[in-house]
Amino acid sequence: xxxxxxxxxxxxxTIGDAVMAAFLKSADAVEAALEMRKVIEQFNETRANRDxxxxxxxxxxxxxxxxxxxxxxxxxxxVNIASRIQHLAEGDEICLTEDLFSSTGVTSLLSPYTVKxxxxxxxxxxxxLVVYRVQLGSA
Numbered sequence: 001x002x003x004x005x006x007x008x009x010x011x012x013x014t015i016g017d018a019v020m021a022a023f024l025k026s027a028d029a030v031e032a033a034l035e036m037r038k039v040i041e042q043f044n045e046t047r048a049n050r051d052x053x054x055x056x057x058x059x060x061x062x063x064x065x066x067x068x069x070x071x072x073x074x075x076x077x078x079v080n081i082a083s084r085i086q087h088l089a090e091g092d093e094i095c096l097t098e099d100l101f102s103s104t105g106v107t108s109l110l111s112p113y114t115v116k117x118x119x120x121x122x123x124x125x126x127x128x129l130v131v132y133r134v135q136l137g138s139a
Contacts, residue, residue: 003032003035003036003039004019004021004032006032006035007023007028007029007031007032007035008023008024008025008028009021009022009023009028009029009032010022010023012072012073012074013071013073018083018086020074020079020082020083022074025103025104025105026058026060026100026103026104026105026106027103027104027105027106027109029058029060029100030058030094030096030100030105030106030109030110031109033056033058033094033134034094034109036054036056037054037056037092037094040052040054040092041092053091053092054091054092055086055087055089055090055091055092055093055095056086056089056093056094056095057082057083057084057085057086057087057088057089057094057095057096058082058085058094058095058096058097058100059078059081059082059085059096059097059099059100060078060097060099060100060103061077061078061081061099062076062078063075063076063078063079064076077124077125080124080125081097081122081125081129084122084123084124084125085097085120085122085129085131088120088122088131089133090133093133093134093135094133094134095131095132095133095134096131096132096134097129097130097131097132098129098130098131098132101130101132110132110134113134113135114134114135115132115133115134115135116132116133116135117130117131117132118130118131118132118133119131
């Protein structure tokens with residue numbers, strides 16, 4: 001969670017072993033995701049099985065913010081798409097939507113990495129979406 005805060009984000013909630021965070025800038029979200037992957041890789045280097053897997057999905061867009069039980073929470077299709085994109089990610093992979101990938105500063109942050117363009121159908125989303133898969137290894 002410290003990584004999120006260092007990159008100007010806010011942890012909104014945890015759901016099981018998932019974390020939902022919000023950022024004002026897309027590039028901040030991508031920087032946080034990349035750092036999270038590095039931290040997990042370093043952690044796994046100390047483990048015999050290297051079995052701690054991190055799957056990250058990032059999307060951008062408008063959502064509905066509400067306060068429930070004195071806590072801020074977000075709802076709407078943007079949140080649903082972000083969750084479903086995260087579920088597409090393989091271990092040690094970041095999945096980004098086209099909306100996020102085309103945001104200012106994102107492609108330059110990803111230039112050292114292998115990025116594969118893909119298409120996906122998501123539950124509850126009418127149109128097929130373009131998804132970018134950021135691989136752990138360098139390009």
